[in-house]
Amino acid sequence: MCFEFECGCVRTSTMDSLVLALVLVVVAIAAHYLKRRKLIIAMDKIPGPPAYPIIGNVMDLYNANFNMTAAVKKWTDAHGDLFRIWMGAHAFVVLSKPEDLEILLSSTKHIEKAEMYGQLVPWIGTGLLTSTGKKWHTRRKLITPTFHFRILDQFMEVFNRNGNIMVQKMLAAKQTINVHSLITLCTLDIICETAMGTKVEAQNDSTSPYVKAVHNAVVSFHHRTMKPWLQPDAIFYASTDGRTFNKALQVLHKYTQEVIESRRRERESRRKNSVHNADDDLGMKKREALLDQLLDANESAANLADSDIQEEVDTFMFEGHDTTAAAISFLLYCVAANPDVQQKLADEMHEIFGDSDRPATSQDVQNMKYAERVVKETLRLYPSVPLFARFMREDLEISGGYVIPAGANVTISCFQMGRNGNVWPDPEKFDPDRFLAENIATRHPYSYVPFSAGPRNCIGQKFAMMEMKSTLSKVVRHCKLSLPAPNYSPRVEGQVILKAPEGVMLNVSPRAAAA
Numbered sequence: 001m002c003f004e005f006e007c008g009c010v011r012t013s014t015m016d017s018l019v020l021a022l023v024l025v026v027v028a029i030a031a032h033y034l035k036r037r038k039l040i041i042a043m044d045k046i047p048g049p050p051a052y053p054i055i056g057n058v059m060d061l062y063n064a065n066f067n068m069t070a071a072v073k074k075w076t077d078a079h080g081d082l083f084r085i086w087m088g089a090h091a092f093v094v095l096s097k098p099e100d101l102e103i104l105l106s107s108t109k110h111i112e113k114a115e116m117y118g119q120l121v122p123w124i125g126t127g128l129l130t131s132t133g134k135k136w137h138t139r140r141k142l143i144t145p146t147f148h149f150r151i152l153d154q155f156m157e158v159f160n161r162n163g164n165i166m167v168q169k170m171l172a173a174k175q176t177i178n179v180h181s182l183i184t185l186c187t188l189d190i191i192c193e194t195a196m197g198t199k200v201e202a203q204n205d206s207t208s209p210y211v212k213a214v215h216n217a218v219v220s221f222h223h224r225t226m227k228p229w230l231q232p233d234a235i236f237y238a239s240t241d242g243r244t245f246n247k248a249l250q251v252l253h254k255y256t257q258e259v260i261e262s263r264r265r266e267r268e269s270r271r272k273n274s275v276h277n278a279d280d281d282l283g284m285k286k287r288e289a290l291l292d293q294l295l296d297a298n299e300s301a302a303n304l305a306d307s308d309i310q311e312e313v314d315t316f317m318f319e320g321h322d323t324t325a326a327a328i329s330f331l332l333y334c335v336a337a338n339p340d341v342q343q344k345l346a347d348e349m350h351e352i353f354g355d356s357d358r359p360a361t362s363q364d365v366q367n368m369k370y371a372e373r374v375v376k377e378t379l380r381l382y383p384s385v386p387l388f389a390r391f392m393r394e395d396l397e398i399s400g401g402y403v404i405p406a407g408a409n410v411t412i413s414c415f416q417m418g419r420n421g422n423v424w425p426d427p428e429k430f431d432p433d434r435f436l437a438e439n440i441a442t443r444h445p446y447s448y449v450p451f452s453a454g455p456r457n458c459i460g461q462k463f464a465m466m467e468m469k470s471t472l473s474k475v476v477r478h479c480k481l482s483l484p485a486p487n488y489s490p491r492v493e494g495q496v497i498l499k500a501p502e503g504v505m506l507n508v509s510p511r512a513a514a515a
């Protein structure tokens, strides 16, 4: 009897657990459905193209050959500077009105990155670009001094040395060349030396396993962003691109890990032997990489594990190499396409350097006022990060009484904003004087945001401007650029980074001989 009673009791409690689990599942589904319904109703109040069930507006993207910037242009032409789209189950609001950007980007609350940034996590972890909340705040505070002018100043030698190699390679080519390939290797050498303090010599050996791994990771990741069917992790990692990506990450992560470990050991042994680390064997001031700065800051203020430091270094490597490569490539194209601009640049360089061949200093770079306007105008037309996005945890009211609902992603299209005729008269014209102080004063401060703005702006902006201006000056002082055909312009594709898929083709000749 007793046994039967106990058995019945067990059966009853199992039944209870099952019923409870079922009720919880039903409640969770109902809550999810209600939340989704709320999101759908709120999204329906925002204008936008008709969306199909399940796939949403993916067909529009298909019709634009999965080129996101082209699709955004079409949607903007049809629906204006605020519209909504659905990418499968993911809701997006696309903004390009400066007033709306100010509301979003200046907020200290809406700082979470959009859902799709999750695809970057296997590569860069939750470093500064992808983290949010308290983690992001603490890290941003820790990393900001790393980009101090004193640190950037010592990178001038790296920019100059690598710029020289690149210019020699450009001049050695006696025919039309794809400058993008050479520039990519140069910016890779620069970021390795400045971020990690290591020389990978990509310009001298583009076949090294590390250089190949960077290339493979960038290309396979780019393929994923262009192919919606590769979005689910399970499909991507089973595909050729996914396998290439994984293999490349193993090489990249191993390299960063080894560099960090060796730096820690070096510091430890210096400490044990009480050797001051500011000088090298010849008593010269030793250059400190961004990694050294992180390790210094970590010793005095934080307690980060090597894996934490690694995600930040990997983030610098990801953000700090392809972005500048794209920008410098389009920069040289714009200079080649506008001979009057090229002449003014050459005049400015002559004013600063005369006939001397001396390397540029950071003061010279500061004096390059016209070059600065040329770089800014290039980023207006060709922003290296053409789109960036946030995820909304709370509703946000923007202009016109519209509300971006919690649960939606918000995308900012820098590419589209730079070509908006209401903000930029004759937008296709390349005119660096748009960035004269008196002209900037007539525009809304959020009408130009290639480095984003507000608390989550680009931490590497000053580094990037120094690198771009010094590399531009190096090229203009030694080379004359021209287009391979009168109406040539590179085809542009916009996803995570703005790309010229067939490269940027230019003719390069020595300046003195060409003058």
Ligand code: HEM
Binding pocket: 113, 128, 129, 130, 140, 315, 316, 319, 320, 321, 323, 324, 327, 383, 384, 385, 388, 389, 449, 450, 451, 452, 455, 456, 457, 458, 459, 460, 461, 463, 464
């Ligand atoms: C032309 C060059 C560059 C452009 C146009 C650019 C643009 C941007 C943009 C638009 C963002 C915001 C992205 C977003 O919200 O998703 C960003 C963030 C960031 N950039 Fe850059 N970037 C450039 C170069 C660099 C360089 C050279 C570095 C480092 C060496 C760097 C490091 C970062 C980091 C760490 C973030 C995340 C900051 C945070 O969320 O706190 N960038 N960049």
